[in-house]
Structure formats: C-alpha cells, structure tokens
Amino acid sequence: MRERLRATFGEDAERYDRARPGYPAAVFEDFAAGTRVLEIGCGTGQATVPLAGRGCxxxxxxxxxxxxxxxSGKLADFPSATVEIGAFEDWPLPPGPFDVVLAATAFHWLDPATRMVKAAEALRVGGTLALITTHHVAGGSERFFADVQRCYERFDPATPPGLRLSAAADVPTTFDESDRFGPPRFRRWEWELDYSTAEYLDLLLTYSGHRALPPERREGLLAAISRLIDEEHGGRITKRYLTELATAVRR
Ligand SMILES: C[S@@+](CC[C@H](N)C(=O)[O-])C[C@H]1O[C@@H](n2cnc3c(N)ncnc32)[C@H](O)[C@@H]1O
Incomplete structure (x- = not known):
C-alpha cells in the first residue's frame, strides 16, 4: 500500500508544483551556504529551491x-544542486558523506525498517538528520473543516465518524527512535493559506488518499466539497498548517 500511494505524487507533476505550498522561510535559516545536503523525496523542489538559494x-x-x-528545471540557475531519480532505499550512496540529510514531508514514505540506518550511513559523524513534517491543524475556516467531514463520510467509507482536526499543541512530535542519532530537537511553525474553491480542489488532487479513491467516489467528493465552499462559505476557505522541523545529530 505504501509503495502504491507514494507513487501517486508523480501522476500530475504540474499540478503538484502549482498546488503544493512551500515552507516558512524560518525553517531554512540554520542551513549555511556550502552545506552539503542530501534531500530525499524533493518533489518539485519545495525545500530544494530555498536551500539552493541559501548556497547549499x-x-x-x-x-x-x-x-x-x-x-531540475527550477534549479537550473544553481549548478551545485542536482536531482537524481530513484527510490532512496535502492539508491547507491555516493562516496563522500553529507553534512545534512533532509526530507520534507517525505520521510514517512520511506521503508521504516531501513530509513534511519541508511540516513545515518549517508551522513558524516556529527552531521544532521533534518525532517520536515506537515500537519493540517485546527484553526482557519473551522466550521468548513467540521462540515466537510460529512462529504468524506459519504464518499470515503474509511472515514471515522465525527473526525475533527487536532490543535497544534496536541499533535505529537515525529522522529523514529534510533541509536544512530542523538536526541532530536523540535521547532514548529503555524501558518495559514487562503484558497478559492478551485485552488482547494487542486490541492486535494495532490493528496495520495484523494488520488487513490475510485474515480466515481473522488468526483462525488470533490463536487460535494466544491458546493460546500461555494454555497456555504462564500467561495473561499483558510487552511492552518503546522510545520515541524526535527533535527538530530548522527553519532
Ligand atoms: C508528499 S511529497 C513531498 C515532496 C516535497 N518534498 C514537498 O515538500 O512538497 C513526497 C515525495 O517523496 C517522494 N518519494 C516517495 N518515496 C520515495 C522514495 N522511496 N525515495 C525517494 N523519493 C520518494 C515522492 O515521489 C514525493 O515527491
């Protein structure tokens, strides 16, 4: 299942690039020019472009x-940034170790049995594993996000009844236990984005769970959400994001 879902992001790369947001600039402020970074699962460069822009x-x-x-197209002006195609699990590590291994909203798609060990092997001793995790949290258009559960309950039978978003303070931190790394440090940012109906549907069509629904369910779901935003929420909604940066030093 993980392998099927993680392949959905590439089904519509232009939509992914158009609809997926980047990250608050502060997430990258500790990455110094010249740092050698291995990024796993760069998508269309949501974290790669700001890192390259900082001189990494x-x-x-x-x-x-x-x-x-x-x-690669977005990185054309940065000769020291390159993108290789492959699954991290199978990718042969280059001989020189990295200062930082980073994954932005991607580490959870890797094989949990090997991801920490291989990330450690890619790093020099004293190097940093940096994991950016994205959560959708309570806030923004709260009434819409409560109402929209009715659409999910109708069109996606896997939806638990009465599901509600958690407050950011209640979202647990994310980092696999591993004796290859020192204790993780966590930083968090909450921020919001406004979406028109069309922009929000575009975003939903970048989510693996929505892409994997049978087409008639997905179309029914998107039509119901579109009606809800247009008819009961004035054609615009606000989504609140929680971005977490977890860092830990390789032993
Ligand atoms: C949710 S997207 C995140 C993309 C981008 N980093 C971002 O911040 O939006 C997950 C990305 O990880 C990639 N991915 C999933 N499994 C992977 C693997 N085993 N090795 C390399 N990339 C992988 C997907 O193709 C996708 O681009």
Missing amino acids: AVTAVELSADLAAVA
Missing part, C-alpha cells in the same frame, strides 16, 4: 521522474 550544495533523490524533471 544539494543532491536530491526523487522517486518520480516527472517531479524530478520539474525540480
């Missing part, structure tokens, strides 16, 4: 050739 030397490994092509 980024090697990215991305599962989808189509997403990698968009990312």
